Amino acid sequence: MTHDPRTALLRAALDAAERGWYVFPLRPGTKRPALHGEASCPGTAPCAAGHRKWEQRATTDPELIRATWSRAPYNVGIATGPSRLVVVDLDMPKDDKGSADAPCGATTFAALCERAGHPVPATYRTRTASGGEHLYFTAPTGVRLTNTAGTIGALVDTRAWGGYVVAAGSITPAGAYELLCGPVSASLPLWLLSIMRPAPKPVQAHSGPVAVQSRRYADVALDSETRNVARAQVGEREAKLFRAGRALGRFVAWGDLPRHGVEQALQEAGERAGLTAAECRSTIRSALNWSIAHNQRGRNAA
Known part of the structure; x- marks a missing residue:
């Protein structure tokens, strides 16, 4: 009997939706959304009233899910916000620059739990492709939590x-x-x-329309920079990746783009261009750290 990956992935999407989790397609064999970006939005349904991102288009509708996964063996993304989920990502140390000797995210998280006086929670848990773990929790009501990177602990x-x-x-x-x-x-x-829990945000000098325009510009920049990196030729790949990280780091510093999303997009673009995973991680981290540090005073000071 032949294994049909499309059927298995459809079942995974339906299983998640049955739990009330909102799913959307990821490009086959990758972790990147399969949906179009704002720069290439056709302006037709479901974007007839304006571009809708993956978080807005994620669904629990089984018929829509079946129709989508009938087209290709898409991997399955779960939009954590609409799903009322908080997922703790316990990563593995990277193998570059000797960091492989560092404690893994699971070890760090277990130590944090012990320090808090509680065992590691029993909850829905998955193993990631890298050997790390994802712990799924139901988000509290009345609090809108966003992503964190390293706030809780190293590799957490x-x-x-x-x-x-x-x-x-x-x-x-x-x-x-x-x-x-x-x-x-x-x-x-x-x-x-x-x-x-996020700290109170300072009063922003920008009006609502200006802030929305800034986020849209950031999305366009992300699409453009990742496309440039993916098309880079031998001899220019690392330089283009570094420049892209510096260019996008300012949007992370200004709150227009999440760091993990930028890292993920650049990582996949760099690997698609032919760089190794370790080369991409090192270059992206260095470029983003520099850019974020130099743009923390805000966009008016940039």
Whole structure:
């Protein structure tokens, strides 16, 4: 009997939707959304009233899911915000610059739980393609949490509004995303919520329309920079990746783009151009760190 990856991925999407989690297609074999960006939006349904991003287009409608996954073996993305999820991403140390000796995210998280006086929560859990883990929690009501990167601990990130995770059953060249523990997602622990709760934002000088325009410009810049990197030729790939990281880092510093989203997009573009995963990670991290540090005073000071 022949294994049909499209059927298996459709089942993974439907399983997530049955839990009330909003799903959308990822490009086959990757972690990147399969939906068009704003720069290439045709302005037709479902974008007839304006461009709709992956977070807005994620769905639990089984008929729409069947229609989408009948076209290609898409991997499955779960939009954490609409799904009322907070997913803790416990990553593995990277193999570049000797960081492979560092504790993994799971070890760091277990130590944080012990320090808080609680065991590691029993909840829905998956293994990522890199060997890390995703812990799914139900988001608290009345609080709109966003993504974090390194706030909780080294190699411990979170995905909430503005973020997504790759669902169990999805497959990438690095490996598969697998279900480890399948009960319902537990409520987000209060001690973890206290760490994640965003600090009050300062009053912004920009009006609503200007802020929206800035975010749209950031999305266009992300599409353009990743496209340039992916098309880079031998001898210019690393330089183009570094310049793209510097250009996009300012939007991270200004709050227009999430860092993990920029890192993920540039990583895939760099690997598509022919760079190794380690080369991409090192270059992206260096470029973003420099750009964010030099743009923290705000866009008016840039």
